[in-house]
Every structure is written in structure tokens, then in C-alpha cells.
Amino acid sequence: MIRFDNVSKSYPGGHEALRRVSFELPRGEMTFLTGHSGAGKSTLLKLIMAMERSSRGQIFYDGKNLDRLGRRGIPYHRRRIGVVFQNHSLLFDRSVFENVALPLNIAGAAPRETARRVRAALDKVGLLDKETLNPVVLSGGEQQRVGIARAVVHKPDLLLADEPTGNLDPELSAEIMNLFREFNSVGVSIMVATHDISLVRDFGLRQIVLNQGRITQGAFPNESLR
């Protein structure tokens, strides 16, 4: 589903956040992206979202080169992906329902279909009874779950999560991870970036390890071939 081919990313100022990164993410897999803080995890996710452009190398999404994606193509590319990014959290000027409905409203879904899907997503994350509330009154864990509902409400092929358990206690973190596993079990490809090694160990899933912008482990699904 995603293939990185010798991708490097330098930020203006010369800092090289990713160095000659190559990996392949098979469809339907759930993968952890780990590494120390500053290793380049967020950068890698942003490249997939076309929020940043690679400096060298090529990225393929479903066989299509992201470099060829024009400015007009980017929004439609993003509509196929769901994201849970820490710093782009919820909008506090509207209800939980309206937050989750945002991707559907943008895609112009029919109102009835929107309501049905929003409720299904909120049901999945166990917040169906909170749809009319303002997210401000929710706890951190609940807010994170609203964010996840928003990320999956439009049935994306791929779910990207950047430190989704960042400031949650271990119990809530496990809850969130179980949610991801459920989505994965119905066929959504998932990539979770985290520096929390214990989480990864508990789940025993495939992982890609980044160190100073280089992949040190798990680049290809079938490593014996390499």
C-alpha cells in the first residue's frame, strides 16, 4: 500500500530528518513506527499525508507516486487517509457530533448518511451518548477517542496515528490500542508512531524502528528476502 524508495527529507536549514529511508507497508497490516524523540517519525507520517515533500527518493501510495500529486490532487489523496495527530486536535466551538462529521461534510455526504456514519463511529469508540456535548467537557482519553472517531468516520484505507497515547495513562493507552486493533481487524491499514516501547512490546506487532532518520529494523515485511 505504501512504499518508500530511498526517501530523504531535509528541512529548510539543512537538518536531515530522514536519510535514505526504504520500506514497504502491506495493505491491511498494522505497523508501529518507533524511535527516540526526534528520530523522524512525525516527518515520515507527514510525507505520507503530503504535508511535506520528500527532498530525494520517491513515495508510492497504491502504486502512485506522491510527487506527481498536484496541488489539486492533495485533498483527494488525504480523504483516503484518516489521521490522529496530537497537535491537530478537536474544534471546541462545536459539538462532538459536528467534530466527527467534519470529513463527511467536506466530502459532501448526504445529511442522513452523515448522521448514520457519525453515530456508528461514535458507537465504535464508546461515546455515542456524548454526541451533543462540547469536547471541552470530555476527559483526555475521551477527546482522543473523538479524534479517532473523526479519523475513521469516512472509512479510510489507511489510518495514521502520531503518538496517540502521548499523555494518557497505561490503562487508557491500552484501550486506545485495542481500538486500533479492532479497526485493523476489519481491514484498515494502520501505522502508529510512538516512542513508547512498552506499548509495542505488549502488542507484539510489526514495527519499523527509526534512529536519527535511518531505518534500523523492519523495513520490509518479509525480511528473510532481503
Add this chain to the structure above:
Amino acid sequence: MNRRTSVKSRFGWLAEFSPKRLVPWVRNHALVARSSWKRLLEEPLQTALTVGVIAIALALSTLLFQLAAMGGSALGQMNNTSDINLYFELGTEVRSIEAFEDMWRGDPRVQATQVITPEQGLAEFESFSGLGSILSSFDENPLPAVVRITPADRLAGRAAELRLLVQALQASEFVETAVLDFAWLDRLNAVVEFVDRLSIAVGLLLALGILLILGNTIRLTIENRRNENVVINLVGGTDRIVQRPLLYAGFWYGLLGGAVAVVLVAIVGALLSYPLQQILLSYQSSVQTLPGVSFPVFINLLVLGASLGCSGAWLSVLQHLRNIEPT
């Protein structure tokens, strides 16, 4: 293969209008139109201020335009009433005067002619002044024959052409003097011309003011909604989707401003109508178009307000909405 892709990319925007995208597009418009209306109402003070400024600017320029138009049409009528009086040499034969009248009646610059014989003039003077006895003490009628020429309508307000006509009349045989009060006309013309241009200049300045006010309001809105716009962008909102609520906000501000301007124009028009009628009556003018709200004015104000609103928002969006890419 290149041909296909280049055609596709050149006309890619057409895809926006394909049925597959048209329905979602209409839905998004409906949704955004409603939600931006609600948002305006959620901030009543900000909305009232912006709408008020737009309404005052629109009402002011409308009233000024209407006053200028009224002055122009009143002047047109006064010009019509300003006939040219030709005083003939004493003792000019009636035949010559009639020949003269026949000649000028066919001139395209002349609407009507009227001969006032010395006898008629005398009678008029007597009844008008009550001084008949003084004149009757003369052996002969001391009054000259007068021909009153009414210039054609199209000469109304055209001082230069009127002047030419008067010169031509003056040059005719037997005509002693031709009288038309140019100075008075010129002055009035100048005033109307001034008010006319003033109303255009003030109208343009006020329109500019509306654009600036709206631009600033929308800029503040953009700053307030930065986070929202970043999120929209992140979940696949196109530039247009990000811009749409802002353009609708401008549209609603402008439309509301136009609606309030209608009320203002109606109120001020009602207040002005009595004194204006008095002034016009004193000039024996029968101008009907007093300032106020007619159906076309109503429609014009709404359309003008809404389009200025959209343009102001658009300018602001162009200027301030570059940096919303999520980071």
C-alpha cells in the same frame, strides 16, 4: 499518452462540475451557507458593527446619488422653462415677424414659438403691473414685438448649444436683442454637475471603505479560525472548501448591510421628502423622484451589498489565507 494526461490536467477543473461531484458540492454550499449565517448570529456585536458600517456607507451613497439625480431632473425642467425672448426693433412689420416665426418654427433646436404683439404685451403689462395708465399716456405703443422661443428639450442643460442658438437668433434681421439668463443657468448647471461628480466620488470612496472594513473583519475571522482551517485541510478540504465559509460570511455581511441600508434610505427619504417638496414647489418644479426606496432601489442595494461583501471577503482571503497548510 501525454496527450490524454495534458487534456485531463488542462480541463481538470471541469471535473468539479461533473454530476459525481456536483451533488456533494451543492450539499457543501448549503451546509456552509447555513453554518456561516449561524456564526454571524453567534457574534452579535461584531456582526452589528460590520453590518452597521456597510449599511451607513450604502445608504449615504444611495441618498447622494438620488439627490444628484433629482437635482439633474429638476434642472432639466427649469431649462425647459427658460425661454429665449427676442425683442424686435420698434415698428417692425407684422409680416416680417410672422415670416421670422415661420422660419424658426421648423428649426430642430426650437420646440415652440410664440408671438407677443405690442398690443398683447401692453395688455399683459397693464394687468400684471397695474401701471397701464402710464403707458396709455404715450401716443404710440412703446413696447416692441416679442417672439418667445422655447428651445427643444434636448438642449436642456446644454449651455454651449443654447448659446449658439441665441447668437443665431440675435443675428437675424429686425431682432434688437435676444435675452436668456446664461449666468443663472451656468451656475445651476455647475452646481448640479458638482453634486453629480461628488456623488460618484463619494460612492466610490464608500465602496472602498466597505471593502476595507469587510477585509479586516474577514482577516480577524481567518485568524480566529486558523485551527479549524488547518484541520479542514488535514482531512482533505480543498482550498475552495476552506475559503467558502469566509466568502459566505462576506456575502451575509453585505446582504444584511444592504437590507439595513434599505431601511435607512427609507427613513431618511421620508424625513427629507417634505422640505424637498417645498423647495421644488417654490421653483414650480414637478420632479417626482424624491429620495427613498423603490423596488429597483431595494434590489440594487441588496445586490450591491452582497457583491461588495463577497468581493471584500475574496480580497481578504487572497491576501491572508496562504498559510493554512498543516504542520
